[in-house]
Amino acid sequence: MDEAKQGSDQVFDGLSSISAAAHELKSPLVLVRQLSLMLENAEVSETEKHRMLRQIVLTSEQALRLTNDLTKVARLSDAMFDIEPINPTQLCKDIVCELRPILQANNLDIKLKSCKHPLLLVANRDLLRRIIMNFSDNAINYAGSDAAVEIQIKALSAGKIIRLGVRDYGPALSSDLWRSLRGRLLKSSVPINSRPQSSGLGLYIASQFAEAMNGKIGAIKHRDGATFYVDLQASSQLSLL
């Protein structure tokens, strides 16, 4: 009986994940299709044409990141990951460079706020990069016009935990939605709804990656937006120096 229930739960989780992935991929596909139809049929200026082509490229790249992450999540249980000491500031600087084109295309600025003291954390570089890219994609979608996205690095618990967060200045989450999100973040076995129009697949992926590195994700509500973060163990290497 229990096995049957477990089996049906697994089928349900599988179906809900497929449904969430399908929902999440619809938006970029809709945009790419609309822009392509415009380029095919309408008379647009060279400037407009260039802008639309750039939007198609950036939207496709965002969708591809999601599909790559989904593939990675599906293989998490079978894979072995190198966990190594990582300088989060350097990693985040690389991410800022990588994100700058899509942020500029959205009229958004990006800032990196880091500790003055050097920090090292223990993580898999690829998974951590995917988590921060994921949070950043979320922030880009919900940031207000001409706003900024901030990547923040903090040391917590007397330096034992390193928190990497991505702060957006989008519309505030309602209290009901916030309670629901907090509850789901605490037991994230199902996709987490970050904002009403999102299936929450991105946060689900981030939570799976964080768990694989013995870390956890969370969120902080602000009056003018939200911060989504990942907490990871600090490396003890610096203390040995």
Add this chain to the structure above:
Amino acid sequence: MKSVLIVEDDKWLAENYSRVLTGAGYKTTVALNALDAIDAVDDQMPDAIILDVLLTGSTAFAFLNELQSYGDTGVIPIILCTSLASELSLENLAPYGVKQIIDKTIMTPDDLVVALSRVL
């Protein structure tokens, strides 16, 4: 010139709708969430609204309820433009001022112009 409020949280999709409708002779305003949409309705009283269903901050249904709370805004024709079209019924939404539901996943840019010419 007729004015249209576009309520769509995908900035680039909203920009494209605006491009299409401006080309067809409409004056457009874009709101990226329901709160901004309510402000835009108060400021400009558009002739029609193109509305996505899943929005940042709250869904389109909260916005539709708000519009129905007042006599002047309750009569603004609404065109829902959503990827959830197959799950919605025009019959159920007609009391909220919804005149047409467009499926984003199969629409062409001209569908917006055709829909507006029907309701205006």
